[in-house]
Amino acid sequence: MTHSADFETAAARLRMQRRQAEQREAHYHEARILLLISQFTTPKSGLTGLTKLAKLDFLLRYPAMLERLLPAGPASWPEGTAPTEPERLAVESRMTRYKYGPWDQRYYSILGSLAARGLITYGDSTRADFHATPQGVAAAASLAAAPEWDVVASRIKVLKRHFNKSGSALKNLIYDRLPDAVDRPWRTEI
Numbered sequence: 001m002t003h004s005a006d007f008e009t010a011a012a013r014l015r016m017q018r019r020q021a022e023q024r025e026a027h028y029h030e031a032r033i034l035l036l037i038s039q040f041t042t043p044k045s046g047l048t049g050l051t052k053l054a055k056l057d058f059l060l061r062y063p064a065m066l067e068r069l070l071p072a073g074p075a076s077w078p079e080g081t082a083p084t085e086p087e088r089l090a091v092e093s094r095m096t097r098y099k100y101g102p103w104d105q106r107y108y109s110i111l112g113s114l115a116a117r118g119l120i121t122y123g124d125s126t127r128a129d130f131h132a133t134p135q136g137v138a139a140a141a142s143l144a145a146a147p148e149w150d151v152v153a154s155r156i157k158v159l160k161r162h163f164n165k166s167g168s169a170l171k172n173l174i175y176d177r178l179p180d181a182v183d184r185p186w187r188t189e190i
Contacts, residue, residue, distance in 0.1 A: 026106075026113070031143055032152060033110050036060065037120055038132035038140030039156045040164070046122075046131035050107065051167025053130065055174060056159050057104070058181075063155060064088045065178055070162060081154045 036056055040047035047053055059066040063083035070076035111130070114120040119136035122128040132140060144153035163170060174181060 026110070029104075029106055030110050030113055031149065032060065033057065033107075034114055034119055034132065034136060035140050035143055035149065035153055036156055036159075037114075037130045038137050039153075039160050041130075041132040041137065046129045048129045049167040050128060051171055052165075053167075054104070054107065055167060055170035056163065058174070059159060059163065060152065060155055062181070065181060066155070066159070069173065069177055070158070076158070076162070078154055078158065081151055081158065 033053070036053070037047050040056075047056070059069070064087065067074055067077070067083060074082060111120070111122065114136070115122065118133055119139055120130055120132055122130045143149045163173075165173070
């Protein structure tokens with residue numbers, strides 16, 4: 001092989017590794033959002049609105065921020081669900097400050113992927129109402145039973161217990177009680 005061929009082979013390998021990493025990350029975000037929607041799906045309603053979805057996901061991804069909103073602070077966590085020290089210093093994936101607070105541009109592709117695979121449905125009204133399908137509920141139950149998703153699933157139950165509010169109410173709560181999360185220019189990382 002020539003030097004040029006070696007370079008091309010190495011470059012192709014790096015591109016493939018990057019695509020695989022992006023795919024793993026996409027699957028991770030899809031699993032988390034599916035767990036969230038499934039927990040908030042009842043026979044009569046689902047998780048209503050992108051604002052509510054984004055605010056709940058923000059609190060899930062930033063457990064130290066969630067802890068600051070819990071009624072009894074750190075004492076509110078069920079056994080084994082409190083943020084670890086590394087989680088208090090970092091987040092699993094950053095969100096961006098946007099018009100109404102924390103946002104992730106991936107929501108549209110995540111929701112589209114989940115819907116295309118028949119795991120969720122959503123209405124086309126002015127405020128989308130996301131529902132886990134029976135297949136989505138089964139997939140979410142399998143995920144929640146896996147050790148690597150146990151803490152996330154437990155934290156989502158905490159969210160439902162304490163923060164099953166409208167998207168607007170959650171936005172106001174975050175603005176009022178977590179100003180450090182929103183007092184920054186648009187499109188900057190939180």
